[in-house]
Amino acid sequence: MTARIRPLVAVAAAVVLALFPLAGLTIPGLFDGPLSAPGTLNLLGLCFVFGALALTYDLVFGYVGLLSFGHALYFATGVYVTAIALARWHLGLGQALLVTAVVALVLPLVLGAICLRMRDIPFAMVTLAFAQAGSILVLQNPFGLTGGEEGLALGADALPPGLVGVINTPHLYWIALAFLVVTYAIAWWAVNSRPGRVWQAIRENERRVGVLGLNPYLYKLGAFVLSAFLASAAGVVYLLLQGGANPQVTTADFTLSLLVMVVLGGVATLWGAVLGGVVYEYLDFRLVGLANAPALQALPPVLRVPLSQPLFILGALFVVLVLFVPGGLAGAVRRTRGGAR
Amino acid sequence: MSAEPVPLAAPLLALENVDVRLGGSHILQSVGFSVREGGITGLLGRNGVGKTTTLRAILGLVPRTGSIRLGGEETVRLPVHAIVRRGVAYVPEDRDVFAGLTVEENLRLAERGVEPRYDLVYELFPELQTRARQKAGTLSGGQQQMVALARALLNAGNRVLLVDEPTKGLAPLVVRQVVDALRRAADVATIVLVEQNLSVAHRLVRDAIVLDQGRVAFTGDVDQLMNDPALARRYLGLAAAGGH
Amino acid sequence: MSTVALLLVTGLGLGALYFLVAAGLSLIWGLMRVLNFAHGAFFTVAAYAGWVASRSIGTGTWGQWLLSVVVGIVTGGVFAALAEVVLIRPLYARHVGQVLVTVGLALATLALVEGGFGTDPVQLVLPAWMGDTTTILGANVPNTRLLAIVAAALVLAVLLFFLRRTRFGLIVRAGVENRAMVQALGIDVQRAFTLVFAIGGMAAGLAGVLAGAYFGTIDPARGTTMLIFAFIVVVIGGLGSVTGSAVAAVVVGVLQQFLNFYAAAGVGDFSVVLLLAVVLLVRPGGLSGATA
Numbered sequence: 001m002t003a004r005i006r007p008l009v010a011v012a013a014a015v016v017l018a019l020f021p022l023a024g025l026t027i028p029g030l031f032d033g034p035l036s037a038p039g040t041l042n043l044l045g046l047c048f049v050f051g052a053l054a055l056t057y058d059l060v061f062g063y064v065g066l067l068s069f070g071h072a073l074y075f076a077t078g079v080y081v082t083a084i085a086l087a088r089w090h091l092g093l094g095q096a097l098l099v100t101a102v103v104a105l106v107l108p109l110v111l112g113a114i115c116l117r118m119r120d121i122p123f124a125m126v127t128l129a130f131a132q133a134g135s136i137l138v139l140q141n142p143f144g145l146t147g148g149e150e151g152l153a154l155g156a157d158a159l160p161p162g163l164v165g166v167i168n169t170p171h172l173y174w175i176a177l178a179f180l181v182v183t184y185a186i187a188w189w190a191v192n193s194r195p196g197r198v199w200q201a202i203r204e205n206e207r208r209v210g211v212l213g214l215n216p217y218l219y220k221l222g223a224f225v226l227s228a229f230l231a232s233a234a235g236v237v238y239l240l241l242q243g244g245a246n247p248q249v250t251t252a253d254f255t256l257s258l259l260v261m262v263v264l265g266g267v268a269t270l271w272g273a274v275l276g277g278v279v280y281e282y283l284d285f286r287l288v289g290l291a292n293a294p295a296l297q298a299l300p301p302v303l304r305v306p307l308s309q310p311l312f313i314l315g316a317l318f319v320v321l322v323l324f325v326p327g328g329l330a331g332a333v334r335r336t337r338g339g340a341r
Numbered sequence: 342m343s344a345e346p347v348p349l350a351a352p353l354l355a356l357e358n359v360d361v362r363l364g365g366s367h368i369l370q371s372v373g374f375s376v377r378e379g380g381i382t383g384l385l386g387r388n389g390v391g392k393t394t395t396l397r398a399i400l401g402l403v404p405r406t407g408s409i410r411l412g413g414e415e416t417v418r419l420p421v422h423a424i425v426r427r428g429v430a431y432v433p434e435d436r437d438v439f440a441g442l443t444v445e446e447n448l449r450l451a452e453r454g455v456e457p458r459y460d461l462v463y464e465l466f467p468e469l470q471t472r473a474r475q476k477a478g479t480l481s482g483g484q485q486q487m488v489a490l491a492r493a494l495l496n497a498g499n500r501v502l503l504v505d506e507p508t509k510g511l512a513p514l515v516v517r518q519v520v521d522a523l524r525r526a527a528d529v530a531t532i533v534l535v536e537q538n539l540s541v542a543h544r545l546v547r548d549a550i551v552l553d554q555g556r557v558a559f560t561g562d563v564d565q566l567m568n569d570p571a572l573a574r575r576y577l578g579l580a581a582a583g584g585h
Numbered sequence: 586m587s588t589v590a591l592l593l594v595t596g597l598g599l600g601a602l603y604f605l606v607a608a609g610l611s612l613i614w615g616l617m618r619v620l621n622f623a624h625g626a627f628f629t630v631a632a633y634a635g636w637v638a639s640r641s642i643g644t645g646t647w648g649q650w651l652l653s654v655v656v657g658i659v660t661g662g663v664f665a666a667l668a669e670v671v672l673i674r675p676l677y678a679r680h681v682g683q684v685l686v687t688v689g690l691a692l693a694t695l696a697l698v699e700g701g702f703g704t705d706p707v708q709l710v711l712p713a714w715m716g717d718t719t720t721i722l723g724a725n726v727p728n729t730r731l732l733a734i735v736a737a738a739l740v741l742a743v744l745l746f747f748l749r750r751t752r753f754g755l756i757v758r759a760g761v762e763n764r765a766m767v768q769a770l771g772i773d774v775q776r777a778f779t780l781v782f783a784i785g786g787m788a789a790g791l792a793g794v795l796a797g798a799y800f801g802t803i804d805p806a807r808g809t810t811m812l813i814f815a816f817i818v819v820v821i822g823g824l825g826s827v828t829g830s831a832v833a834a835v836v837v838g839v840l841q842q843f844l845n846f847y848a849a850a851g852v853g854d855f856s857v858v859l860l861l862a863v864v865l866l867v868r869p870g871g872l873s874g875a876t877a
Contacts, residue, residue, distance in 0.1 A: 067681070114862065121620060122865050125820045132813055133858040140851040205364070252813060256622070256688050263685055309700040315693025322685045323675060400769060425771035437766040439759045449752075450759055451770050492770065 021170035038169040045176035054261040054277030062268035065203030070131030072255040074228035078235020083245040108228030135250035153244035266330025359407035383546030428500035430493035440478025451492040483515035587723035598730030600838025601737030605792035606815035609785020615761035615825020625812030626694035631661035631790030644710035661790020669782035706802035
């Protein structure tokens with residue numbers, strides 16, 4: 001697919017997706033119920049959010065080559081700060097978003113400035129450490145803000161009426177879709193801009209970039225903050241879709257699943273990351289349903305137990321992909337088209 | 342171009358069409374030469390022409406294409422440890438002794454089955470015996486060089502020693518010791534010597550292979566090279582002009 | 586005074602567990618440059634395997650518990666060796682791939698364990714001695730802490746013996762410093778990889794069973810938490826250094842206990858994480874200064 005056709009295809013796809021809530025179509029097997037059903041729309045919305053989130057991780061991991069194990073922290077920031085602002089401080093949505101935006105900008109700036117003083121494994125470890133600190137903080141429920149293990153539910157009056165209730169699922173769906181489109185556009189623009197090219201140069205050979213008179217540290221920090229900010233935004237959309245905050249999004253396992261998504265889809269290909277996020281979330285969701293299917297229940301435990309665990313299938317699939325299909329789904333698609341990598 | 346020395350027997354080491362590309366640079370381009378058995382063959386040339394890379398290519402430490410035959414056997418597809426086991430020893434430019442291990446442990450690590458020649462090694466470098474328990478990281482540059490050379494000499498099975506700038510950064514007295522050791526080593530093995538110190542090179546080397554910008558520019562007798570001011574200046578730099 | 590003594594010993598006990606997991610991680614990283622995310626999975630699988638195997642001969646007896654220890658160690662070692670041969674070795678040329686494959690293995694294994702045994706912790710019935718305490722410096726120290734400390738000290742001694750007195754240990758020590766030069770001495774370092782993985786797996790397996798005694802339960806989530814703390818210990822102590830890990834494990838364990846008690850629950854964990862960040866900022870090579 002040439003570079004000129006691709007944006008058109010993307011726009012067309014976005015338009016088609018936007019029409020889903022208005023369509024009565026049913027795709028059996030893929031979804032329970034018609035495309036316009038709230039359950040389906042909610043699932044698709046989550047897929048879009050994860051696609052966008054995977055995209056933000058691809059920016060920092062795929063394009064700049066920074067192996068960050070703490071990306072979940074910024075997603076969780078978006079989720080929790082907004083939730084606290086709405087549910088505990090009873091701010092309006094606009095004010096809550098403003099507070100979140102400020103935190104989402106300052107936090108990665110400070111933490112990134114610290115973490116990026118190291119490279120490779122020490123960098124990965126510090127990012128993991130900070131994320132773990134965040135996770136502990138959330139679970140401790142300081143001042144009763146975060147709700148600890150139980151999470152934090154948004155009450156019915158926390159959000160504007162247009163975003164609450166099953167009836168308004170299409171609104172949330174469209175917000176999620178719009179968010180994915182906007183994030184993709186920003187990522188595409190960033191990657192193809194001059195800083196974006198410096199990022200890729202840094203991934204290849206950081207020393208050479210320094211020799212050219214550019215300061216790699218600043219470029220890395222810029223990428224780090226941008227991707228973290230977008231991840232926090234994804235967290236906000238996620239909060240809207242879920243109606244509450246859950247500490248699971250602060251765990252190291254969650255960041256690792258982001259890693260899986262990006263590798264699954266294909267590192268350093270934007271649409272690959274989106275695909276990886278969408279497929280991962282979809283499988284994670286659907287495989288749980290499959291676990292209760294009668295056909296599966298009839299299998300002997302040796303087969304039933306592994307197959308009823310979505311993360312087992314995803315983890316095993318991931319291992320197989322890394323071993324045999326290094327380019328992820330995007331790489332496989334490219335190869336079947338016969339194009340050179 | 343000068344006449345190649347006529348080999349009396351098949352060469353011990355023969356390179357043909359060897360190419361090495363690293364990080365976007367084409368470091369070695371169609372390098373080809375042979376090393377006959379016995380004595381010291383010099384690999385000379387100015388800084389950055391690819392001498393160290395050539396040694397590393399022979400060992401398999403860098404990805405390479407072409408043909409590298411050791412005693413007639415093709416080694417270009419073999420992994421590093423397999424090539425070394427066929428009798429190639431490496432004395433790297435930075436010595437690369439294991440700083441956390443003692444002198445004794447450094448030597449022991451280099452042992453390979455057959456009776457190790459500690460008598461030869463301790464005769465050439467008596468200090469290694471007295472400093473056996475000392476951590477190699479605390480040794481002086483010269484002493485580390487001795488460890489590096491000793492490692493290569495320990496195994497009688499080592500037919501070829503690839504020695505990279507052994508006198509670099511050493512005091513004149515130590516240089517003397519290294520030169521003597523290399524002369525003794527040449528009695529029991531073939532040596533390929535990379536050396537920037539041209540007086541040392543002229544003293545030790547018989548056949549010379551000169552590299553220039555990744556290609557072989559001259560092969561022949563070292564006297565022929567050093568005593569021709571024009572050749573010497575072109576391939577070895579101004580310092581060479583005027584002999585040793 | 587007795588409170589301090591209690592905190593000190595429990596901190597050492599916790600540090601003992603961290604060390605057992607960290608030692609293997611440190612060697613694997615030092616020699617192979619692989620960040621083994623599956624180490625927590627070795628820990629967890631060994632704990633459950635030990636429990637399942639020992640259930641058949643009863644509960645609450647020493648014989649039963651020692652059997653679980655043996656099974657745990659063997660399971661950890663075998664699992665780790667298999668992982669190295671099947672998953673890590675084929676990816677020798679692809680560094681990031683090696684790390685990723687351990688991530689996938691960890692996710693899949695954890696899911697399998699949760700599927701088979703559920704996500705709730707399993708209560709263990711242990712020998713009576715483990716439920717008792719011993720008085721040390723006026724403090725009543727639970728015996729399980731002492732058990733962990735003794736076990737870790739033994740493993741440290743064995744590991745140091747292996748590293749300092751055997752040829753394989755010599756190869757590992759040299760390989761941690763300069764893998765290429767070891768190859769250039771004619772030694773096939775790759776054969777050491779499986780052994781190092783197996784050793785790490787065995788230590789992690791022992792830790793898994795010991796942690797069951799320490800906490801009184803077996804929990805599928807514990808492996809991941811232990812792994813994170815072990816990573817922190819490895820980095821603080823210096824990648825590739827077993828003694829560094831031992832020192833760092835003690836520091837981390839004791840610090841965690843003291844702060845969790847004197848400040849508030851969770852503050853200790855939090856500050857361990859901050860300690861890592863501080864150490865890395867000041868000394869990217871960790872305490873022992875080994876090359877990262």
